[in-house]
Amino acid sequence: GEDVEQSLFLSVREGDSSVINCTYTDSSSTYLYWYKQEPGAGLQLLTYIFSNMDMKQDQRLTVLLNKKDKHLSLRIADTQTGDSAIYFCAETPYGQNFVFGPGTRLSVLP
C-alpha cells in the first residue's frame, strides 16, 4: 500500500535554511505536494511538483524530487518565525486523493 514518511521534528535558527524530507512509496503519483498547517488552521498548499521534474523553485521554497529513491524535500531559505508550523508531504497515488505523511513540526528559534 501507499505510505508517506517524514521526520516528526525540526528546529532551526531564524535566518538559517530548513530542509524537510519525505519518502513516499507510490511511483505512479503524478504530483507531489507540500502543505503547511499552522495551529488551529486548515491546510494551506505551499507548492507542488510534477513527477517528471526534479526541482522546482518558488521564492524562498525549493522542492527537490528524486524519483528513483522516492525522496522529496522542501528547502525553506532564510527561515522566519512565521514559518513555524507543521509541514505535510502528500502524494496522489490515485490521481485525486491525497495520501499525507505524518507531518514535520518546524520550530524556528530566534
Added chain:
Amino acid sequence: GAGVSQTPSNKVTEKGKYVELRCDPISGHTALYWYRQSLGQGPEFLIYFQGTGAADDSGLPNDRFFAVRPEGSVSTLKIQRTERGDSAVYLCASSLTGSTEAFFGQGTRLTVV
C-alpha cells in the same frame, strides 16, 4: 463563498449519539473530499465526491460513517453511534476537477465524551 466553510467549528457529543458535519465548498468546485486528522497525525482520506456521487469511499472506516452531497455542492458527513475513537478534526477540501490544487477548510473538531 471565498473559501471552504465547515460547520460547526467544534462539536462535543456523547458516546452513542449521532452527529452531522457540514462542508460548503468553493462555488463551482466539482470535487469534494473529506479527511480525518487525529492528534499528531497527518490527514487520513475518508471519501471523495465528483459532483453528486461518491467516486471513492474506500477510506470510510466502517458503516457508521456516511456522507452525502445531494446537489453537488454542500456535503454532510454523518456519523452514527459515535465512539470516543471518532474524536478528531474532520477536514473538508474542494477543487476543480483535474486541478492540482485542493483548498481545505478550517475543519470541525469533534470530541466524543
